[in-house]
Amino acid sequence: MxxxxxxxxxxxxxxxxxxxxxxxxxxxxxxxxxxxxxxxxxxxxxxxxxxxxxxxxxxxxxxxxxxxxxxxxxxxxxxxxxxxxxxxxxxxxxxxxxxxxxxxxxxxxxxxxxxxxxxxxxxxxxxxxxxxxxxxxxxxxxxxxxxxxxxxxxxxxxxxxxxxxxxxxxxxxxxxxxxxxxxxxxxxxxxxxxxxxxxxxxxxxxxxxxxxxxxxxxxxxxxxxxxxxxxxxxxxxxxxxxxxxxxxxxxxxxxxxxxxxxxxxxxxxxxxxxxxxxxxxxxxxxxxxxIVTARAALPELPQAKEARYTGQLGLSPGEAAALADDRAVAEWFDAAVAAGGAPKTLANWILNDLFRLLNERGRRIDDIPVAPAALVALLDLVAQGALNLNSARDVLAEMLDSGRAPADIVAARGLTQISDEAALLALVEQTIADNPDALANYLGGKTALLGWFVGQVMRATRGQANPAVVNRLVAERLAARGPG
Ligand SMILES: [Zn+2]
Structure with a gap:
C-alpha cells in the first residue's frame, strides 16, 4: 500500500x-x-x-x-x-x-x-x-x-x-x-x-x-x-x-x-x-x-496471565503466550507451580514433553489422569538424581496412560537411578577386572577405551547408573592402575 x-x-x-x-x-x-x-x-x-x-x-x-x-x-x-x-x-x-x-x-x-x-x-x-x-x-x-x-x-x-x-x-x-x-x-x-x-x-x-x-x-x-x-x-x-x-x-x-x-x-x-x-x-x-458479582467471578484473563508469567515467574514471552493460550493449560500450569514446581522447568516439560504426549494420544490436558502435583513429584525425582531424563520421559508417558504415581512406576520398573558411589565403585572394579585385555590396551596407550569401560558399566545397570558418577569413578580407577 x-x-x-x-x-x-x-x-x-x-x-x-x-x-x-x-x-x-x-x-x-x-x-x-x-x-x-x-x-x-x-x-x-x-x-x-x-x-x-x-x-x-x-x-x-x-x-x-x-x-x-x-x-x-x-x-x-x-x-x-x-x-x-x-x-x-x-x-x-x-x-x-x-x-x-x-x-x-x-x-x-x-x-x-x-x-x-x-x-x-x-x-x-x-x-x-x-x-x-x-x-x-x-x-x-x-x-x-x-x-x-x-x-x-x-x-x-x-x-x-x-x-x-x-x-x-x-x-x-x-x-x-x-x-x-x-x-x-x-x-x-x-x-x-x-x-x-x-x-x-x-x-x-x-x-x-x-x-x-x-x-x-x-x-x-x-x-x-x-x-x-x-x-x-x-x-x-x-x-x-x-x-x-x-x-x-x-x-x-x-x-x-x-x-x-x-x-x-x-x-x-x-x-x-x-x-x-x-x-x-x-x-x-x-x-x-x-454486575458486582459478575465482575468478581471473572477468571484471570490471558493478558494478565502472560504478564505474571514473564514478570513474576521469569518465563520468556513465547513460553508465557503458549501456556496462557488455552485456559485449561494455563490453570494446569498454575496448579503445578502452586504445588511447588519450578516454573521454568515446568514450562519446558509441559510445552515439549507433555504436549507431544497429548498430541500422540489425541487428548486434552483437562482429560488426563495426571494431577499437576504428580508432574512436580516426577521432576523432584529428577532433581534429586533418583531418575535420569530419559527414564523420566518414559515414566511421564506411563503416568498419562495409567494414572499411576511416578514413584510407583519407578519402583515397579526398577528405574531408580543408581548414584550410590559404593555400589557403583564395586561395579567399576568388577568391570575392569573382567576385561584384562581392554585394560592392557588402555594402559598401552589406547585412552579412548575409557569411554568403552563407562559404556560397560552403564549397560550392566541397564542405563540407570548416574553417568557423571560412573565417568568419574572409571577415570579414577584406571588412573590408579597406571599411566593412560
Ligand atoms: Zn424457538
Missing part, C-alpha cells in the same frame, strides 16, 4: 453464545452443521404472528462477562430494538438487537502485535442480539432455509477504527477469541460460523482526520483470511484512489481460493433499518449486585 495513505480499520465480531436455549424462546441451541434442518424451532423463532419473546437470562450473563472483560462501562438500563430489513433468513422481517443502549460501551483491549509492541484498541460497544437462519443456495437454482440458527443468542463486539493493518486485525481478533473461550461463552470455531469477523476498511491521506469511504468484508472463515483479505482490500482501495477513482461503499466477500475480494451488495446505512424500541420486551435492568 502506498505510503501516502493511512489504513483505518474497525472490526465487528459476531459471537454465538454457548447457551442451552435461544435468545428469546426455549428452543435448544443445536449444532448448525450436524443437526437436521428446522428441528429446533418454535413459533417465536419462526416469527409467527402473535408470538412473544422472553429474554434469556444466561445470555445476558454471558454478555455481561464479555463487556466486563473488555473494560466496558456497563449500561444498567438496557433497551432492545427492532432492526428492520427483509431477507429470507429473517422470518420476522426484523432482528431484535440493541441499538442506542447496548450493554457495554467505551471498553478497550491491549493487543501485542507480531513485533512485540503493545497497542490499545478501543471497544466502541458490546451488544446483544439474535442470529438469523441459514440459507443454502443450490447449484441448480433455488435456495433452502434452515431456521435452527434463528434466534440463537449473538453478541456483537464493535471496535473503534484503531486498527492499521491486516496483521493488527488478526492480532486483535485472535485475542478476542481467546478471551471469549476463557469466559466459556463461545467455542471460537470459525469454520462452523459461530464466530464471524467483519472488518470495515478505508483509507485516508496520512495526517488527515476525516474518514474515507469504507467497505465491509464478509465470508472470512479463518484468521489468515482476515489478515489477507484486509490487506488485499487496502491495496485494492489504494489502486482505485491512485487512479483518481472513488471507493464505493459496499459489502464485499472474500474468495478463499482465488484469495481476492468481490462486490456483494451496496452497504446499508443505519437509517435504512428504521430502528425503534422493541414493543414486546420491557427494558432490561441490571442491578448493581449482578
Amino acid at each position: 502506498a505510503e501516502q495513505y493511512e489504513a483505518v480499520i474497525g472490526l465487528e465480531i459476531h459471537a454465538e453464545l454457548l447457551t442451552e436455549s435461544k435468545m428469546f424462546c426455549g428452543c435448544r441451541v443445536v449444532d448448525s452443521v450436524a443437526a437436521t434442518p428446522n428441528t429446533a424451532v418454535c413459533p417465536v423463532c419462526l416469527g409467527m404472528p402473535g408470538m412473544l419473546p422472553v429474554i434469556n437470562r444466561r445470555a445476558v450473563e454471558f454478555a455481561l462477562r464479555v463487556a466486563l472483560a473488555l473494560g466496558c462501562d456497563i449500561q444498567p438500563h438496557n433497551i432492545f430494538a427492532r432492526k428492520n430489513y427483509f431477507y429470507p433468513d429473517l422470518p420476522k422481517g426484523y432482528q431484535i438487537s440493541q441499538y442506542e443502549l447496548p450493554i457495554g460501551r467505551h471498553g478497550h483491549l491491549d493487543v501485542t502485535l507480531p513485533g512485540g509492541e503493545t497497542r490499545r484498541i478501543g471497544i466502541r460497544r458490546v451488544h446483544m442480539e439474535e442470529d438469523t437462519g441459514k440459507l443454502t443456495h443450490l447449484e441448480r437454482g433455488g435456495s433452502l432455509v434452515d431456521y435452527n440458527r434463528s434466534g440463537v443468542p449473538l453478541l456483537e463486539i464493535v471496535s473503534e477504527p484503531d486498527i492499521r493493518s491486516g496483521e493488527e486485525a488478526r492480532a486483535y481478533a485472535t485475542r478476542i477469541r481467546q478471551i471469549l473461550r476463557y469466559l466459556g461463552v463461545n467455542s471460537g470455531d470459525m469454520e462452523k460460523g459461530v464466530l464471524r469477523i467483519e472488518p470495515n476498511i478505508s483509507l485516508r491521506p496520512r495526517g488527515s482526520q476525516a474518514f474515507g469511504t469504507r467497505t465491509e468484508l464478509k465470508n472470512l472463515n479463518s484468521f489468515r483470511a482476515l489478515a489477507e483479505g484486509t490487506d488485499y482490500e487496502l491495496a485494492r482501495q489504494a489502486a482505485v484512489l491512485d487512479a483518481g477513482g472513488q471507493v464505493t461503499q459496499e459489502t464485499r466477500g472474500w474468495h478463499d481460493t482465488r484469495r481476492e475480494t468481490f462486490s456483494q451488495r451496496a452497504k446499508e446505512e443505519a437509517e435504512d433499518y428504521r430502528y425503534f424500541a422493541e414493543p414486546d420486551l420491557p427494558p432490561l435492568t441490571l442491578d448493581d449486585n449482578w
Whole structure:
C-alpha cells in the first residue's frame, strides 16, 4: 500500500453464545452443521404472528462477562430494538438487537502485535442480539432455509477504527477469541460460523482526520483470511484512489481460493433499518449486585496471565503466550507451580514433553489422569538424581496412560537411578577386572577405551547408573592402575 495513505480499520465480531436455549424462546441451541434442518424451532423463532419473546437470562450473563472483560462501562438500563430489513433468513422481517443502549460501551483491549509492541484498541460497544437462519443456495437454482440458527443468542463486539493493518486485525481478533473461550461463552470455531469477523476498511491521506469511504468484508472463515483479505482490500482501495477513482461503499466477500475480494451488495446505512424500541420486551435492568458479582467471578484473563508469567515467574514471552493460550493449560500450569514446581522447568516439560504426549494420544490436558502435583513429584525425582531424563520421559508417558504415581512406576520398573558411589565403585572394579585385555590396551596407550569401560558399566545397570558418577569413578580407577 502506498505510503501516502493511512489504513483505518474497525472490526465487528459476531459471537454465538454457548447457551442451552435461544435468545428469546426455549428452543435448544443445536449444532448448525450436524443437526437436521428446522428441528429446533418454535413459533417465536419462526416469527409467527402473535408470538412473544422472553429474554434469556444466561445470555445476558454471558454478555455481561464479555463487556466486563473488555473494560466496558456497563449500561444498567438496557433497551432492545427492532432492526428492520427483509431477507429470507429473517422470518420476522426484523432482528431484535440493541441499538442506542447496548450493554457495554467505551471498553478497550491491549493487543501485542507480531513485533512485540503493545497497542490499545478501543471497544466502541458490546451488544446483544439474535442470529438469523441459514440459507443454502443450490447449484441448480433455488435456495433452502434452515431456521435452527434463528434466534440463537449473538453478541456483537464493535471496535473503534484503531486498527492499521491486516496483521493488527488478526492480532486483535485472535485475542478476542481467546478471551471469549476463557469466559466459556463461545467455542471460537470459525469454520462452523459461530464466530464471524467483519472488518470495515478505508483509507485516508496520512495526517488527515476525516474518514474515507469504507467497505465491509464478509465470508472470512479463518484468521489468515482476515489478515489477507484486509490487506488485499487496502491495496485494492489504494489502486482505485491512485487512479483518481472513488471507493464505493459496499459489502464485499472474500474468495478463499482465488484469495481476492468481490462486490456483494451496496452497504446499508443505519437509517435504512428504521430502528425503534422493541414493543414486546420491557427494558432490561441490571442491578448493581449482578454486575458486582459478575465482575468478581471473572477468571484471570490471558493478558494478565502472560504478564505474571514473564514478570513474576521469569518465563520468556513465547513460553508465557503458549501456556496462557488455552485456559485449561494455563490453570494446569498454575496448579503445578502452586504445588511447588519450578516454573521454568515446568514450562519446558509441559510445552515439549507433555504436549507431544497429548498430541500422540489425541487428548486434552483437562482429560488426563495426571494431577499437576504428580508432574512436580516426577521432576523432584529428577532433581534429586533418583531418575535420569530419559527414564523420566518414559515414566511421564506411563503416568498419562495409567494414572499411576511416578514413584510407583519407578519402583515397579526398577528405574531408580543408581548414584550410590559404593555400589557403583564395586561395579567399576568388577568391570575392569573382567576385561584384562581392554585394560592392557588402555594402559598401552589406547585412552579412548575409557569411554568403552563407562559404556560397560552403564549397560550392566541397564542405563540407570548416574553417568557423571560412573565417568568419574572409571577415570579414577584406571588412573590408579597406571599411566593412560
Ligand atoms: Zn424457538
